[in-house]
Amino acid sequence: EGEMSMMEWEKQEQQHLQQQQQQENGGSLYVKVMTDEQMEILRRQISVYATICEQLVEMHKSITAQQDLAGMRLGNLYCDPLMSSSGHKITARQRWTPTPMQLQILEQIFDQGNGTPSKQKIKEITSELTQHGQISETNVYNWFQNRRARSKRKQLVPGSNNPESEVETEVESPKEKKAKSEDVHSHENPNPWNEDLSFRSPEISSDLHAFD
Amino acid sequence: EGEMSMMEWEKQEQQHLQQQQQQENGGSLYVKVMTDEQMEILRRQISVYATICEQLVEMHKSITAQQDLAGMRLGNLYCDPLMSSSGHKITARQRWTPTPMQLQILEQIFDQGNGTPSKQKIKEITSELTQHGQISETNVYNWFQNRRARSKRKQLVPGSNNPESEVETEVESPKEKKAKSEDVHSHENPNPWNEDLSFRSPEISSDLHAFD
DNA sequence: CTTTTATGAATGAAGG
DNA sequence: CCTTCATTCATAAAAG
Numbered sequence: 001e002g003e004m005s006m007m008e009w010e011k012q013e014q015q016h017l018q019q020q021q022q023q024e025n026g027g028s029l030y031v032k033v034m035t036d037e038q039m040e041i042l043r044r045q046i047s048v049y050a051t052i053c054e055q056l057v058e059m060h061k062s063i064t065a066q067q068d069l070a071g072m073r074l075g076n077l078y079c080d081p082l083m084s085s086s087g088h089k090i091t092a093r094q095r096w097t098p099t100p101m102q103l104q105i106l107e108q109i110f111d112q113g114n115g116t117p118s119k120q121k122i123k124e125i126t127s128e129l130t131q132h133g134q135i136s137e138t139n140v141y142n143w144f145q146n147r148r149a150r151s152k153r154k155q156l157v158p159g160s161n162n163p164e165s166e167v168e169t170e171v172e173s174p175k176e177k178k179a180k181s182e183d184v185h186s187h188e189n190p191n192p193w194n195e196d197l198s199f200r201s202p203e204i205s206s207d208l209h210a211f212d
Numbered sequence: 213e214g215e216m217s218m219m220e221w222e223k224q225e226q227q228h229l230q231q232q233q234q235q236e237n238g239g240s241l242y243v244k245v246m247t248d249e250q251m252e253i254l255r256r257q258i259s260v261y262a263t264i265c266e267q268l269v270e271m272h273k274s275i276t277a278q279q280d281l282a283g284m285r286l287g288n289l290y291c292d293p294l295m296s297s298s299g300h301k302i303t304a305r306q307r308w309t310p311t312p313m314q315l316q317i318l319e320q321i322f323d324q325g326n327g328t329p330s331k332q333k334i335k336e337i338t339s340e341l342t343q344h345g346q347i348s349e350t351n352v353y354n355w356f357q358n359r360r361a362r363s364k365r366k367q368l369v370p371g372s373n374n375p376e377s378e379v380e381t382e383v384e385s386p387k388e389k390k391a392k393s394e395d396v397h398s399h400e401n402p403n404p405w406n407e408d409l410s411f412r413s414p415e416i417s418s419d420l421h422a423f424d
Numbered sequence: 425c426t427t428t429t430a431t432g433a434a435t436g437a438a439g440g
Numbered sequence: 441c442c443t444t445c446a447t448t449c450a451t452a453a454a455a456g
Contacts, residue, residue, distance in 0.1 A: 047312050095431090095451065095452070097431090098432090116444095119443095138433085143432075145444085146433085149446065149447085150431080307436050354435095354438090358435065358436065362435080365442090
């Protein structure tokens with residue numbers, strides 16, 4: 001069921017890790033090769049589905065909220081068997097976190113006033129910070145970008161000086177997190193994924209019973 | 213909740229993808245590998261997603277067919293910021309954000325290799341994307357500019373990994389994005405995803421009766 | 425464990 | 441085309 005699927009996946013993941021040791025791009029083994037680009041595309045495509053699903057669910061909720069259509073509840077539909085209900089952790093630190101030492105140095109450099117860390121400068125800083133922990137030039141670049149932007153913003157909003165309603169603060173549903181794409185519905189196309197981003201796979205009918 | 217789970221799943225999916233990208237980073241190649249089993253699992257997960265979408269769409273259609281809900285149109289639910297024809301804007305997004313489908317199309321065009329979208333081309337693309345949401349030629353132009361520039365600037369962080377300080381992180385290479393260079397070698401690498409994984413479905417042959 | 429905050433990273437747009 | 445900025449997104453860390 002749900003958890004099993006997830007576990008299964010993870011298992012494959014680990015297995016994959018080991019296999020990778022002996023595999024090259026030659027691909028003479030039981031593997032598929034994909035570029036980052038393809039990976040990204042896949043991600044986007046999945047994202048499309050996620051978005052559509054989310055909106056449809058919302059739509060459904062709004063409808064059923066007013067008319068209590070019994071029977072045709074789709075609650076069980078949500079129970080994607082492939083979803084981990086246990087919130088399985090995918091161990092992976094995907095974002096750099098400066099060490100205290102690095103932070104101190106960065107802060108120091110920032111305070112020196114050199115508001116424009118040139119590319120060369122970035123390299124220097126990076127190589128220095130490398131001695132205090134894992135870091136890349138991009139990290140340094142981003143850090144300065146963010147540091148600057150946020151220090152500037154701090155000064156701009158000291159008090160409740162709000163000349164106009166510029167702060168829209170993305171008023172979303174309290175319980176919802178992300179709710180981006182806003183156009184899937186804007187036209188009356190009932191089959192938004194009718195294009196080449198459809199992923200329908202007919203032979204998955206065996207999975208459907210999980211919804212029943 | 214149901215919808216949350218769905219999003220949760222997607223989130224994890226992305227993390228998986230990212231993880232795999234990171235795995236190879238230690239190596240020297242720019243490809244990702246994946247076993248057939250993993251491929252199959254991924255495929256099935258997406259398929260289930262597709263199925264859920266279909267069912268939701270069908271359900272929505274059947275519901276709206278029964279009631280002629282006038283005022284409770286879902287329009288306001290989505291609070292489309294770009295369709296502020298009702299007088300007052302709901303959520304003002306000051307900058308264009310491609311809808312997943314627009315992105316999909318753009319990405320597709322970009323991958324075709326025709327690096328320099330001419331003025332005329334821009335117009336064409338724009339008019340096509342207009343069907344999927346608000347967009348202007350400038351948006352398209354900027355998108356291609358940025359896309360190209362950023363896909364090129366993917367030559368950072370040679371391998372200055374120095375994991376020692378504190379965090380016992382595993383793999384860390386935040387600077388891992390898209391494929392190296394796409395236009396340079398145009399299409400010299402096979403695209404297994406266009407055949408093995410093609411989840412395309414001409415139309416939704418919905419005979420799902422999960423709620424009839 | 426859930427919610428909130430801080431902040432690294434992504435990205436649309438503007439300048440040169 | 442490249443760089444820079446502003447805003448937004450996502451998540452590690454902190455708070456409840």
